[in-house]
Amino acid sequence: MTDHPIKSPRKLIEVALPLDAINEACAREKSIRHGHPSTLHLWWARRPLAAARAVIFAQLVNDPGYQQGGGFKYGKNKKEAAIERKRLFKIIEDLVLWENTTNEEVLERARAEIRRSWREVCELNKDHPQAAELFNPDKLPALHDPFAGGGAIPLEAQRLGLEAYASDLNPVAVLINKAMIEIPPKFAGRTPVSLLQSRQGAKKKELDLDREWPGATGLAEDVRYYGAWMREEAQKRIGHLYPLVEITAELAKERPDLKPLVGQKLTVIAWIWARTVKSPNPAFSHVDVPLASSFILSSKDGKVSYVQPMVAGESYRFTVKIGTPPPDAANGTKLAKANFGCLLSGAPINTKYIRAEACGGRMGSRLMAIAADGPKGRVYLPPTDAMENLARSANPEWKPDLRVTTPCHDIDRLPMYGMFTWGDAFTSRQLVTLTTFSDLLENTRERICKDAIEIGIAGDTDKGLDAGGAGPRAYAEAVTVYLAFALDKMADLGNSLVRWEPIAQCPRQMFGKQAIPMIWDFAEANSLGDSSGSWKIFIDGLSKALAKVFEQTQSWFSGCASQADAQTQTISSGKFISSDPPYYDNIGYADLSDFFYIWLRRSLRTVYPGLLATIAVPKVEELVAASHRHGGKEGAEGFFLNGMTLAMKSLSDQAHPEAPITIYYAFKQSETSADTGTVSPGWATFLGAVNEAGLQLTGTWPLRTENSSRMIGQGTNSLASSVVLVCRKRPADAPSISRREFIRELNGVLPEALDEMTKGSGDERSPVAPVDLSQAIIGPGMAVFSKYAAVLEADGSPMSVRTALQLINRFLAEDDFDSDTQFCLHWFEQHGWTESVFGEADVLARSKSTSVDAMKEAGVLQSGSGKVRLLKWAEYATDWDPRTDTRTPVWEALHQLIRALKQGGESASGALLAALGGKAEAVRQLAYRLYTLCERLGQAEDARAYNELITSWTGIESAAAAAPKPAEQNLPGFE
Template sequence: MSTTDQASLPSTTDTVPPGDIRSRLIDQWFPCATVDAAVGTPAGSGRSEKALFTWFASRPIAQARAAVLAALLPNKAVHHEDVRLTIEHGDASAQRRLREAIAAQYPAGRPVVLDVFSGRGIIPLEAARLGVTAVGTDLSPLATLAGRLLAEYPLRDWSAEPDLPLERPSDGEGLFGEDEPRLLQDVRMVLREVGERVAVAVSELYPRSSNGKFPWSYLWAVTIPCDNCKRRFPLIGSLVLRHPYQRTEDVGQALQLIVEDDAWRTTVVDGPPAQKPTFASATGKRGKSARCPFPTCGHMHTLESVKSIGHGGQYRDALLAVGEVLEGTRKTFRAPTEREFSVVETIDLSKLKPLSGLQASPDEAIPVGNNHTVRASAYGYRTYGELMNARQTVKFSATARVIQDVAAECVAAGISVEYATALAGYAAANLQRQLRLSTRGAKLRSHGSANGTAQNRAQVDHIFSDESKVSFNFDYVEAGPGDGPGTWYSVSESGLNALKKVMAESPVGRPGRFRRASAVALPFRDGSVDAVITDPPYYNMIDYADASDLFYVWLRRTLRELMPDLFDQPGSDGLQEKAEEIIVKNGNAPGEHRTRDFYEHMLSRAFSEARRVLRADGHLVVVFGHSDPDAWKRLLGALHDAGFIVTSSWPSRTETAVTGVASIKVTVTIGCRVAASHRPVATAVQADREVAERVKAAVREWDRDGFALTDQLMAAYGPAMEIYGRYRRILKPDGSQAELDRYLTLARTAVRDATALKLDQLPLETFDAPTRFAVFWQRLYARSDVPKGEARFLAQADNLRLEDLRGLLLTESKSGYKLRVDAPNTVTDKSSTFEVVRAMAAAWDQQATEGVAAVIAHSERPPTDVHLWAVVSEILAQLPTSDPVAKALTAVQRNAGAITNLAQRTAAELDPGKTDTQLSLSLNTEES
């Protein structure tokens, strides 16, 4: 690996006259709809590339490709169709024309694209494929390695390297035929060699089954001593091993716990479980508890009691069942043999030889305050080595040692150190991907259903099933050294397929360059970069370093001597350095420095560094997504403080398509330019008017382009921030400076106003704020569940707090928020029009005309209030006719005259001196 230093970045500062700010596509256009469609396809999602190396916050290939193209291409409509073709289909002719157009923009040399938070390297990969100079930096050594494996090594020419000193497969067949590229062929050979050597090295610890093969898996459970009877028992969360499957007449299999005197053992039985798990939630109660299975005891242990037993060092591992592969790929389970029980009792980790000068079993402590991220630490596990059982530790230690041996043999045979290091890197990545399926967080995943109607495959669930949090389970799976889910060979196949795809789609690419560096101290010259395109850490969504330290401790033992620039300079605790990690840390660690203020300060410093290395006509493009408006405020504030003007923001609904689960649905590609050095001062009145006019003009363009209204609300930040950035200061009438929040809210309000919503010819802005919110929500989402982030953003448009709307106008569930159309709890003279109308619908069902009239009178509204009756019409227009609320309001409309007369009489009868006009409604408050 040749390092990227200041001198190695080509300078192209003379290609454009000083002060000439060149407009790019990103400033005026972005293929949002094309990206949205492409991220749901195998080619555009990035899922294949993700299989090379486990990392977090996967950036879809389609979005990264669009961001790179839009940042480098000139703002000419002639390129729009080629961009779409390239993103949708990878059209070779379109790609060639775009590469030529980019090259024409930079006649003095290739443009330089830098990603200062490169992660796994998706953005540099897309830049490298265009033939430009692509550079990626990341504070994490693991992320830096991921970038090299994805966007450097596959694009390099290794054809001059001698043959590997490894025996080729006797059948001469590769996974992808005879014409596979050199790197792909050699990585396949190395992975096979490592797998075979490790199987030999650990074969005594994994007795073969009667068919001569290694079992594919072993099911374990943690045991604890009962607080009451003191007898030890296993914590089993599920007794299902394999669900039944009617199509193949498979009745399924289950664990059975047999208790005899003071001992217990497990057996495997056909059919569904006949017992209840020993660790589960009690019927009707939240939270799990552990039940002693001995008939004379049955003591229940709370979760806190179970945790205290672990913190007391009393957990022990016990082998429960063994998984085998029969008849091709069919999985079955059996009870362990006596030999299988005995071999695991003979393991002594103290006899393992050190790896790269470090203890073979990772003794690095899990930092305090990581219960949220490394879940096992909440149960008393203190080191990363304790996250797996002793036999797993021996197998992974053997794997690390074999990878080192194979690399050394390659160098001794004349292979270059660089190529041997690259091959070892792919093998270490395979070790890392197997770790993802091989700790106490990896549980048995039995597909299918109890009624046998679904296919009943058995797999291993990975430890990041809850996004970036390292899971923990008391019952977990250990993969064997042979073949099957979670094994070395199974993981190898997916990694090789990913490498094949990267190479096949990069026929004319130029290798990227990756180095470990902090985003606040970039090792590059001033003005040496044409575009900084980056995907910064998402505020408090992911604890990148803490979540990946499990990988770091093992890869450091594997690659420390081969990649000293990445693995020979850990933090003081032996883990990844976190002093400059720009996140908001989850959890409550004492003295934690990664706070909200730290995030904003460091992000501003990072953007200031990006500004320093950018050319005067360069662009910064930021891809960001978060459900919390505060995160957006801090991001945009950091950009402004660093001296950038936001020129555009383009939303893409990318996250669920990539990850399957996500706490956000929309990410935004934000275009930025360096702010002019001498900017004027403006009044808030002037800036407010310009923002409203600019956003409304943009809305007209977005309407023509078919932008969804919900996406326009987020895209509005771009033009609003462009106006905000034009001025050095914006002064309010009292002389104070206008806050950023003012213009984020104004942007969304302008979108809503630009839609010119009217209720019975009454402009929406003439209604009270909660009613405006409710009506706009109903137009956007009807009765659908809305994620918390989108709900919070929508509330901002009317200067409302989501917390104040919960229960009043919205109901909350795990699926998100939904607009209430049922009866409110109370109605007062301060109730919104929308609430009064809901109360009118409920009152009709109970007291007909008289009830509705009473509601109107006690709300102190004129019975002929046009706003009141406009909302009645609006709710009716949005609800299906079969809805009970719609039926009630239809009757209210038909009897409007009678209701008006009754309401007038009721109001006249009320005591004029009465100050408490609240009407308590004894109505059914459940949602219709």
């Protein structure tokens, strides 16, 4: 291979991307639920489809720019390349739009471009000794994701016309991928069995057989039909556990608002319970007192409802009131954090006591309220003994006995509170319901298979999905895979860790984030009802999503999902690679997914006996840095580094040599540190694995793939990006260099790269937002580091990735501003906006070749009574005119621009920018510098102001260009 190098043009992703369009599409997609693949089955930290689609396209399409090297020339001149690149960007911009997800015209344009690039590559390499093996112009290589997870990457590869291969160690992830890329193409275009069977014997003209059922729409219709049949059957078996609630005249005496409903029977939406423990007060130690975090049932204006405890001696009961609640109702019986108060005596109930009671099997529950579906919306009713006794009468025949993995930071609260097995997370009625539907899946499979045979569906009757079948049995199994997903969704909303949401007035699923929090007052949804948490809602949503997501799936689509360890798999051989590996210790996938695995295994073990053979999800081999599995942090880091290195080495050795490998890495907030920038154990270890595997970086792109409003990010200043690493195999003969040579090369590369990132480059690259800069600068820096076999320290030892990252990050801390601004920067870093003594300010000012009085005159600080402090942007003069100001530090110009943006929008700040002349670039650079500094100091509000200025910079520049000439401006007040 070395003697005959492959001629591989640079790919678009190695040169330029329309980041703004991709980021906007990703942010929008995070808020979409209906018709999104994520609604089929929950998986944690899915990449947006828009990001996966754009990355794969740009990874496989040749960049049109002229280049030479490796003994060949390719491409167009600069002007022609820019025009061609803009055309490719338009394809990406159309491709990432949510409404074009299944737009066949848009997808085919992208497929045609990928095929064209592939044929160009094949032509370039037609004389290569391995041309027949590697470069068949009539067949694209497949794409493999060895950490397939939620399946976004394989699904989008398939949509873009590639054979898609997905593998994962986790059987839940494998099942999700089978449901995404294997099953839909296998049965694409099929008329629903339920339609044919239910109309068997009717005259042909009476049948709806002429209708086309594109993609998986027929499969989706059968999921809906047989799912509805399961609900009917479940109603017969367990309907008595879910009775209607009658509004009695006696109840209406306490609640006049219920008088119009007297005699009516309402469908229950949910029963709302509070956990209980024995009172720690000896006088009431025989009483189970409630641990309620809130008594609010509805906070909707005009319909506020709340639980009112009624204490009588040594007992209490709950009633429900409407109207303005007492001030303490929002806190229930909670005092602080996990501490509660005894409802009867007020005695504090601390966490230690609660955990001891729970682990001793003495934690119980008591019904607080009933939420029902009334003629005009939600109706909240007090509990009854009959309702509570009925719930307790449920007697499950099976209970999951798989122990919850501990210690695990994502789920370790369950065993702390007496939930030692996954079965302990469910009430008795919930267990009866889930096992009933699980048992019905076997009956449903048999019925679908029988129906399919009766109407003459072709194919081997005895060959199932796992054996590659496509006949009656395989089809029946396919439908029940999706029905089993509905069961998992019901488990997620049908357990005792589901909270009641008083704003939306419905239960909220347990997995609102990548962890399982303890819930004190929980909502038990009516699984046989018509509202949130019911089987009907899950089936309707799942069938609609199946029809929408796979509407354009073609029978010629090819996909394969299998269980494999990324460290040892051989599936990648000769394939393109794009993957989203685990993020160090970020999410305990295996521990969390046991929750779903127990139900999937019970329901589908006869369908996939090999995949679901183990009692639990494999954990020992899982590539995450789990301290509890590897003897502490050091052992966990070593395991992750070694394992990820093996996995990356496997990809490097097996990947098709023509295209780069793309790897996603998602940051968490702690990965930006105060002293070293973006250097963390996870990030450094991951990059170390990539480097050790013999991969060199040829590009990095910060994609804003996370929704800032997601639960885990609410109220935090968490980073919003995934970084996509673009890697190629490092040449075997790559040289080594010294530390001094490495720093010299960084000094030549990083300033230019930083300038390009913060300025952007016209149509080809948008400016990188400040929140992403610390990640983005790593790309060009690590590109220098990773192209060498080693960077050698003075003692001859190889430089660590951590050290390299520290050297790269220092560039973000450098500045070259005027003296006044230098003073303000250093003062702000020490004191922020608070005041300090004049003497300290005077010494610092002298060292910066300025004076306190001069800066006071300039209008950037306040000085008096022996104290000095910097002025905030809101304190700057509104009549400031840079044309007449004889001393305008960059600091002043920046904060005046922020004031103008906040008070007058982009037009006002644009007019001001136009008058600043040559200071514009320095102002922008200072905004980046201050954003980074505020992030490190934990000053989120200040950081937001600088970030807003930069993200509005393009609009401000446009407004500046359109502003009147300085002589025509009326700047003060911006009239």
